[in-house]
Amino acid sequence: GQQVQQSPASLVLQEGENAELQCNFSTSLNSMQWFYQRPGGSLVSLFYNPSGTKHSGRLTSTTVIKERRSSLHISSSQTTDSGTYLCALERTSSGQKLVFGQGTILKVYL
């Protein structure tokens, strides 16, 4: 079965609303990374978060290993946040052989 499940598959927000993206995993974890994929396809690293909570501007990532989940919170969304958000699991001692989820497609409108 799929080792990394992301939800929701897609999300539509009005600008200013908050978003909570979920990533659940079914295997042991060395780290969790979150990426943003632009509509044109390029990928940007958002967080390298093996456990706990990290903040970056309007973004917050929380990884709870015991519960096998990680979340990405976007506050006060903007139209420029539109794109695909991917979580990727690095299994224990697999050396950057990341296993990606299917992604959450976010659309933010005015």
Added chain:
Amino acid sequence: DPKIIQKPKYLVAVTGSEKILICEQYLGHNAMYWYRQSAKKPLEFMFSYSYQKLMDNQTASSRFQPQSSKKNHLDLQITALKPDDSATYFCASSQGQTETLYFGSGTRLTVL
């Protein structure tokens, strides 16, 4: 300025031909990778290299051959191309094997 350069951005090939996808990184990283993203599928790990040595290979086919002529280069040669090889191929790098991964902008390959 992009720190990981992939060339070409778009590539069209005929079935049975051979192509080389170029990747150069200017981040000073010692580990490089190839990932593939096919339509409707998640990003999929293909290869990892560390200090120009192959560390992991998850591709089932020997038609995919990475080539590392310099520390900051990791090209991908694909032979006997098939339509199923159509995908966007992403090169990535990291400082160590357990650090943040940085991606290039990808090469979109279409095999007719």
